Amino acid sequence: MSGDDEPTTDGSRDDEPTADRSTPDGPDPGALGVAGPAVERAGHGHERLSFTRSRLIEEGWTRERLLGLFVVWCLLVPVVLPSFQVYLFTEFLLLAVFATAFNLLYGYTGLLSFGHALFYAAAGYAIALTFRELGPELAGVLGGISPLATLLVAVVLGLAFTLVIAAPVGYLSVRLDEIYFALITLSFSMAFYAVLIQDPYGLTQGSDGMLLLLGTVELFGADVALADRNLYYYLVLAVAGGSMYAMWRVINSPFGTVCRAIRESPDRVSALGVNVTYHQWVMFVVSAFFVGIAGLFIAPLHSIVTPAMSFWTTSAIPVVAAVIGGAFYFLGPAVGAFVFLYLRWGLSRYPAFEAHWELFYGLVLILVLLYFKEGAAAGLVALGHWLEDLYGVYRTDGRSAAIEFVRSTLSEKAAAVRREVGRTSVRGRRSARGQVATAGGGSDSTDPGGGSDSTDPGSGSDSTDPTDPTDRPSGGDRP
């Protein structure tokens, strides 16, 4: 195989894409992609790199510190940002959970679901229904704290409902491969959409959707509006933080590692005595569960649930986020969700752009797929390294060396991209299996991005076609 001459010694480090794209592998999902331990890396001046790296760590730029800074930032959001921005950031946190939960199945198990909106909508409608049907009842019994009690009941019922749907849907879906899996999940979510539109027994109020107001709690004589923007933000922050941590644990558990292995080679995993479909099913349900959490808490934020929550354009959100952000990084989909949401917001401020904002998504997606095969997260990591290198050059060799470094790396990168574009256009589709066979014959496989396994987010421009951005995400989700 190619790429075996990389002088890396630490697993988390050779994950990152370098300027040389001939290495046929994507980054490892376990990598957070922030400052790791000091290691040598292929490229310019190894000693200098490790110098920079250890230097930065000495100066305290560890992964923990960066995470800590982010947490502090999150806690300060309501203090420093205007009200609408708090709303937007709340939405971002929930979309990040949505996208990361989706990616448990996509990036970490190798199954591209195109129907995860189903669970998002199921949970959203469950909380809206609970408030409409049980809210008044509970108010009669509990008085002042009833909205809080209703919320708790809604969370429990909503997650239970999500699981009840996810178990059979997942059971049927994981039996199918690749594109059929995407299609059957899509069908289920669209069937649910149809049901919501149909307004069975007057339950869902058809295409109008249902209003959802959390109400006001009387606590110790004071009135507290649950939907108060800042209060609700902190609630969502806690929920999203907890969910992200739980998912991080899941992917680093024995189960999560087995699922990553399933992504790589299902046949091999079953030859080790593991029931592949069963584990895919369990991960499907786990993924749906966390999507349900996102759906539960987005509904009160929007104050309304509509059938659009289950429409395929909603299913496309996490797909786009994972592709933009990088499905092989744990935080990739969250980064993608950020780009997705804030790009849409940014465009919405310019009426001329807003009318054609789908077009801009198209451009962004094409850009990402061409230039950052592993997504924006990978791009950010690479950028971070580049800055680090630059800093190292500057510290040891001075300013003119640093300028020379910028010049040479940029032209190198441009050349790499040109090569890549050239290769992409001639490469065509090659099956992952064919690639393995080549490796078996002992010859080199230099196909970048690991062939075109349709579940391989690194190279699967074909697998993302359904996310065609010329389709408009539905109104209910737009701020």
Next chain:
Amino acid sequence: MTTLLRTVDLRREFGELVAVDGVSLDIVHGEITCIIGPNGAGKTTFYDLLTGMVEPTSGEVWLRHDGELQEITGLPAHEIADRGLARSFQIIEIFERLTVRQNVQVACVARNDRTLDLTTWLDADEAINEQVDEILELTGLTHLAEKRCSTLSYGQQRNVEISLALAIESSVVLLDEPTAGLNPTDSAIVVDFVNELDERTDTTFVVTEHDMDVVFNIADRIVVLHDGRVIADGDPGTVRADETVTEAYLGGSSI
């Protein structure tokens, strides 16, 4: 002499082609059986039939489990593996984007029935990582543990492939051309640890191999397949002297 694995008149057709043609074999505890034969003889297909990856056209497969021979024909691959039949693949099938350690971790997690453990931090699980270290030590991969498999050389990947088969500690391990593409040094390492494991553990090995030096180095018994049929079966001395074998194999020249 306990029979661990038995096939009865096992047959597999691919359209017109009969890849495995009425093979009846008993694999006996503690004996290293080498299956040899020219390209296309049906060795890999035979393994596929044993491990449930390919359905036989007719015939039966039996495996000793819980102290008695049980029929496993038609069982799904993972159940057969779970009952104690492991294999390595001729065309390397490892988890490329995972590290060597993670590869073996998956196998050890499977061995310990921990695959549904969602809460433990795997890298901190001492029981499993001790087993992983043991396997890596045995196959000489310790220094590569944190490397991603896609960055390894072909020979190192081959080693990971074998490590996976060994790590689930099954009663029978089928190795499909474990030394294919290896240089003599690496190939000798494989021979050494197969011999060592054969002596030290209760594992019974079946090995397909093209390299006759390796075969005569490890085999207690040699089975020769040709066009899907067993044309010779016996101890190395007998098989070496067998004329039908020499003919089938190298068109007359001796092996």
